[in-house]
Amino acid sequence: MSDVVVIGGGMAGLVCAHDLQQAGLEVTLLEASDGLGGRVRSDRVDGFVLDRGFQILLTAYPQVRARLDLEALGLAKFTPGAIVRTASGSHRLSDPLRRPADALRTLLAPVGSPADKLRLASLVLDVSVPSAGAVLRRPDRSTAERLRAAGFSEEFVRLFWRPLFAGIQLDPELEVSARRFEIVLRMLAMGATGLPRDGIGAVAEQLAARLIHTDVRLNAPVRTVEPGAVVLAGGERLAARAVVVATEGPAAHRLLGDSVPDPGSRPVAACWFSLARAPLEAPMLLLDGHSGGPALNAVVISQVQPAYAPVGRSLLVAAVPGPRALDGGLAEQVREQLSRWMGVPTDELTPLRTDVIAHGQPLQTPPLSVRRRVDLGQGMFVCGDHRDTASLQGAMFSGERTARAVIQSLRGGS
Ligand SMILES: Cc1cc2nc3c(=O)[nH]c(=O)nc-3n(C[C@H](O)[C@H](O)[C@H](O)COP(=O)(O)OP(=O)(O)OC[C@H]3O[C@@H](n4cnc5c(N)ncnc54)[C@H](O)[C@@H]3O)c2cc1C
Structure with a gap:
């Protein structure tokens, strides 16, 4: 069992996994596609x-x-x-x-x-x-x-x-x-x-190269999430103390439901x-x-x-x-x-x-609230550009914020 499963290997997921790894946590990163970077690939x-x-x-x-x-x-x-x-x-x-x-x-x-x-x-x-x-x-x-x-x-x-x-x-x-x-x-x-x-993909590759203690799995689309576990499209179930959904906004909505509205x-x-x-x-x-x-x-x-x-x-x-x-x-x-x-x-x-x-x-029409909630309770977290601003900065910053929230939650809870 990992401490944390991070779903999605875009800029937000890469930063989040990195900061969790650096805090000494065991992290599994699940990416649906055949490579890391999400929207940042070449x-x-x-x-x-x-x-x-x-x-x-x-x-x-x-x-x-x-x-x-x-x-x-x-x-x-x-x-x-x-x-x-x-x-x-x-x-x-x-x-x-x-x-x-x-x-x-x-x-x-x-x-x-x-x-x-x-x-x-x-x-x-x-x-x-x-x-x-x-x-x-x-x-x-x-x-x-x-x-x-x-x-x-x-x-x-x-x-x-x-x-x-x-x-x-x-x-x-x-x-x-x-x-x-x-x-x-x-x-x-x-x-x-x-x-x-x-x-531009080299930006994501530079972050990915630092995930030396993270278990990275490509071609691993997640079908469902629940507190303490995720289920892959192939049926495999992975247990974890915390689950981070770091997918693009519409996919986060599909996995997490109304707690994360579709950002358009x-x-x-x-x-x-x-x-x-x-x-x-x-x-x-x-x-x-x-x-x-x-x-x-x-x-x-x-x-x-x-x-x-x-x-x-x-x-x-x-x-x-x-x-x-x-x-x-x-x-x-x-x-x-x-x-x-x-x-x-x-x-x-x-x-x-x-x-x-x-x-x-994401649409990001006014009023735009940055620093949207990333801790959804019961060990479930979310990050991505839809939580901050739609940019490399926003994605990375949200990954950092979410990692901080996970660390606080796991340390507080252990
Ligand atoms: C054409 C274009 C131009 C842009 N121009 C700029 C720019 O010039 N400057 C700038 O700062 N920003 C720009 N952006 C925005 C920036 O690229 C994004 O805000 C940022 O990359 C989003 O990162 P993310 O990690 O939040 O999401 P994503 O990069 O979308 O990462 C999400 C990851 O989750 C994976 N995933 C989804 N569902 C699942 C699932 N069920 N299971 C497992 N994995 C899953 C996806 O495959 C993807 O790899 C641009 C975006 C685009 C598309």
């Missing part, structure tokens, strides 16, 4: 590194700083800012606080008005100066309402905010909690964004293409709020992290957040959009793969 396809969905690592996340060895990950960084597609072409918006030399060009770029750029700088200061806790305690509303209250023009929201945060929050309608929006904006402003040499799902798709040459020079995020989609943002990912593509080829990924991710024929539509957007003939864009992820993130 594959090698024909010499390319393809992440399962387009993701980025924000170095300012406290959990990233505390737990990851970024040097070992070989992180390559994006140039801060974005290249925005408008009716008049593509225009570069730099972060004026980090690249003062570009401030004038950014101010005058025909993306919204100069007043929008000043509001942007003011909003960044507004979310960066107070503590993270203070930001999370502000009255909540939707991201769209927050941007309206800050005075941004509709054009700037359409061209800049929507494609940027649709990519990060998988939320083309900007309906996600403003608390979460503000925290992410704070993280973008305070740190770098980057990609590991071996793909934001879908997303990523279309990957290879091409012979890179159409743009700067390793920056590309935003398209102009064309009507279906992709809202894209990046020539091999310009950011050259290890993602074999020598002589470039790798381009475009993200389709929201319900359109579930449409059929997406790769062809996106290929045509990218061709017009980047001036590359469609036959030079070779489709590599389309990832459709039905549960990209």
Whole structure:
């Protein structure tokens, strides 16, 4: 019998299992799929590194700083800012606080008005100066309402905010909690964004490599849980003093019932293409709020992290957040959009793969309560991004919180 069975080997489950192991507990980690990482996995396809969905690592996340060895990950960084597609072409918006030399060009770029750029700088200061806790305690509303209250023009929201945060929050309608929006904006402003040499999945692999005293079982889907035991799909029953459900939110609801309501799902798709040459020079995020989609943002990912593509080829990924991710024929539509957007003939864009992820993130509409309950009583616990914020930070932090609660419960009870 283990002390603790952790169900789910995503970022939350990996952190939770690690902290329990470090506390000297006997831990079994059960993962339904054939590998660890959950939503944070990468594959090698024909010499390319393809992440399962387009993701980025924000170095300012406290959990990233505390737990990851970024040097070992070989992180390559994006140039801060974005290249925005408008009716008049593509225009570069730099972060004026980090690249003062570009401030004038950014101010005058025909993306919204100069007043929008000043509001942007003011909003960044507004979310960066107070503590993270203070930001999370502000009255909540939707991201769209927050941007309206800050005075941004509709054009700037359409061209800049929507494609940027649709990519990060998988939320083309900007309906996600403003608390979460503000925290992410704070993280973008305070740190770098980057990609590991071996793909985003290397982040999870680094955590997994530390589970040296944990019994990890892959292809082990759990069918039911109850206080003191879990039953695998094959019928095997495992007893444990504590059970942690570290699955994605909808699966946690199926296993735990009404004590963990289904948090809803934001879908997303990523279309990957290879091409012979890179159409743009700067390793920056590309935003398209102009064309009507279906992709809202894209990046020539091999310009950011050259290890993602074999020598002589470039790798381009475009993200389709929201319900359109579930449409059929997406790769062809996106290929045509990218061709017009980047001036590359469609036959030079070779489709590599389309990832459709039905549960990209939980809904997290306002009011968002972070630090949701993780101790359900009777030795049952829950963790995952649906308990905190839908991010690597939120998933890891919830894993840490849950491990702490389990340790307290088992020590108190023994
Ligand atoms: C395309 C995309 C882009 C994203 N972009 C970013 C980004 O740029 N930055 C950022 O910080 N965050 C981003 N996120 C969010 C981030 O990836 C997630 O919030 C985080 O990875 C969630 O981790 P988790 O451990 O809570 O859940 P998951 O990663 O979903 O892990 C749950 C695990 O439980 C397993 N499981 C489910 N049911 C069972 C069962 N019955 N038995 C056993 N195992 C089971 C699953 O197989 C899975 O491995 C993105 C997400 C997606 C999909």
